[in-house]
Amino acid sequence: MDSAAAAPNAVPGTRTGEPAWVEHVMWWHVYPLGFVGAEVRPDSAVEDRQVEHRLGRIEGWLDHVVDLGLNGLLLGPVFASSTHGYDTVDHFRIDPRLGDDGDFDHLVHAAHERGVRVLLDGVFNHVGRDHPAFRALATDGPGATTADLFAVDWSGWQPGQPVPVGSFEGHDILVALDHATQATEDLVVAVMTHWLERGVDGWRLDAAYAVPPAFWARVLPRVRERFPDAWFSGEVIHGDTAAIVRESTMDSTTQYELWQGIWHGIADRNCYELAHAIERHDELLATFAPSTFVGNHDVTRIASAVGEGFAAHALAVLCTVAGTPSVYAGDEFGWTGVKEEREGGDDAVRPAFPDVPPVPTGAAADLLHAHQALIALRRRHPWLHRAHTDVVHLDNTALVLRTATDREAVVTALNLAPEPVVLPAADATRVEVGAGDLSEGRLRLPAAGWAVLTA
Template sequence: MLKESIYHRPKNQFAYSCHDETVQIMLRTKHLDLNSVTLFYGDPFQFVDNRWVKTSVSMKVSGHDELFDYWLVRIKPPQKRLRYAFELIHNEEKLFFTEKGFCDFVHDDFSAYFCFPFYHKSDSFTAPTWVKETVWYQIFPDRFSNGTTTNDPATTLPWNSTEPTVTTIFGGDLKGVLKKLDYLVDLGITGIYFTPIFKANSNHKYDTIDYFEIDPQFGDKQTFKKLVEECHKKGIRIMLDAVFNHCGKNFLPFQDAILNRNASPYKDWFHFTENQIKEHHYETFSFEKSMPKLNTTNPEVKQYLIDVGQYWIKEFNIDGWRLDVANEVDHQFWREFRQAVKSVKKDVFLVGEVWHDALPWLEGEQFDSVMNYPLTNMLHRFFAYDEINAKQFEYELQSYMHQYPKPQYEMLFNIVGSHDTPRIINIAQMNKKRVKLIKVFQFSFLGTPSIYYGDEIGLTGDQDPGCRKCMVWEEDNQDQEMLTFMKKLIHLRKKYPIMANEGDFKLLAADANKNHLCYSRETKNQLLLVVMNKSAEKQSISLPIDIKNKTILDLWKSEEFAANSSSIDVTLEPYDFSFLLVRQ
């Protein structure tokens, strides 16, 4: 038994409370090292005849990667208090694992056991329930639709007249979005994420000048209020982009600090030192001198930004905030920001831009979700770049699936492309079949999926600024076949909640040589099998599950058939897939 691989620590993803008064407990061990794991647990104050009362339950492997097995069990703590430890069996070898380490036998010294002091419902991860059913659509306002030329800046170019640069403006605005709402409804969209709409000098608006004003090139507050109201009537939520890590160089407090230096009442709003302010040196986003970094530990800055967060909810009834460069802002600010905006609208959705392991932001006191770039990267490497085979993808996905508690996965903002990445069709080397497989996975996985505007019609573009092209509205120039595909995929996810967040996810098979993949989504009443052939050869894939005498519905083809034998083979064309719903 390899003791060095055995790991557990209360809280985080290894022991957390759920809303049904249960606690989920996970143990990590070396892959294929143990035969069984048993959890012993009890209330630290419960005794009978002067002996501590404990009980036991077997744990099961919930998944494994190349190095580790992950053992899982969910229990209801007696009296909401819990002490627990693990009995580990490897062939004839037995070990008892507690907070104090290892011993050779199960004992009753509960003071050495791991401790879950008390179940508090308020400690359970809580996020807006509506998010789990939402299909998002990301809009870069200047490039989606020009609804009126009356607010076009003087430098505005004719729509789609040239390839975009870092400075070009094409005149997209809020009225343009209003005019295209029926298109979004027909697509199946139930949430819009806008990149920044506040007053700024650039076309992207991540250099905010005034957080309380809409940029004139996008319209006015009256138009925005009408847009939110119309979206809500059509069942579409609205999420805005807040840039609180930094501002634009023309933000008035920053200009005052630069002009008046140490005499400025705003000098502590930014990251100057005594010498730096004299020399105009200051911390920025990346090395962008036009984006000075805000000091969010300063009480005045903190209150200003909290006021911003509350204002757009109170006045316009927005439904969410996407928080830019969230990992570079101090955690305490986000804790206070969450409490403040949730006090105005309890179910407002908070999404942080974090490109890496985001557990420190997802413990229930800061964000409801993050932009799920780790998953994005895995999907690109497997489906688009061929950097990893199906087995390696399985290992990476299994490791990823045990990074966070399960409730957090249901809220993650799943993207495959954005304004910060090349277009998904470019990433897939212009192979539409690969794009479809990526979308199939995205829309049959836990979380809340997002479409970057234009991906549904095959819009192309390399890294910024190429990925920020104008939306194409002439149907003859749209990929209508891809649009039909996306409508159908969205429709299925909405019609069958098991495809979304109602079913547990499990990887069933991954073949490194043939590059096929099979996973399931399962509830008490239904089982969905997703089978993918990510190879250039036609394949017959045996499903690794007994479904004899079950009725199966092929969701994509709308065909129903009965399984007459214990095993069943699915024949798939190159880069093809199948959704099989098994009646339980």
């Protein structure tokens, strides 16, 4: 494993940049409970559930991950929870619907044997209402040994009354932790180091935008002091992400602005919006390399968002602009699914997977091959991780991007129109992926075509 270079006389637990291995990693993002076909809203309490050894179903797809060219497994919640995984009741126990410690250790070992790193989803903004630490408050009130984990105004409270605690974004089952206390800080450090000791490579920090950056700035150096090679990417949906990274010491944040620019730009045939998002994306690189995606467990699948014929266009952008990319499992086959704002509205984008990868045909096979080719191109050019992108050509339905260093360049051309178009090739000399004819410095793309070229 590569390790991050530490500055001379650096304070333990600090570093001047992300771990060196991150430049080369690309993730396959899995929502485990859905993937293995577990019941997401069971009737039984966690303590009454029998262990179901289902994590091996993910292991059965690891060769597919490698065949795609990916080398990271980004796991959604795996800890014991009441329902969907984000209402944790025990951070130190694998959810019995998925398996046990042995199943988890086997999955991590199998991934590492294939050169695949593992990232865990850490839900540290809140816990489930059924978490024992919170249930203790209902009986013991402010005298509970876990009272410091939660911000509660106890004035006027009487035993038997509901505990007046904050929730996460109005979700009553999600009880907010108090990030000003030493107890919460110590809990999160203990959870992170426990699973890093078990072999994971880093953490996705769920709802990091809801947690004060100062909290992460206290927690992460303590974890890095023991695990300097760990990587931390926070889920940040809005706000000044560069400032959040600087203040929190997180290595990265999710790039929702780029995701929105890609799918709106393509779906609305408005390349200006996409170009604007890329220009904004470029501004972040002086501070960090964002975590980029065109699909995840919380959003409508890209094939549904932009149309199945344009999913490869979105992927071409993802694979040729800066960042640490992830592919949401199933997107490589063009699977569809629309997120809806209702109970169960995530189910369509979090389906059960078959025991073994399907053998696609037709358009699905073409999209799978596009994933393999674009990921391979990205792997051949790891400098894309922090390279800047220029917009070379722009109109409503056509876009040419040039991502480059002073020695190498990758050019991405998109045509969203129903007729062919001729575009500048930006000094590129060869079509690497996609369908395009290059002649005398001009690139002819077919209707709804795309291509990636190199100089």
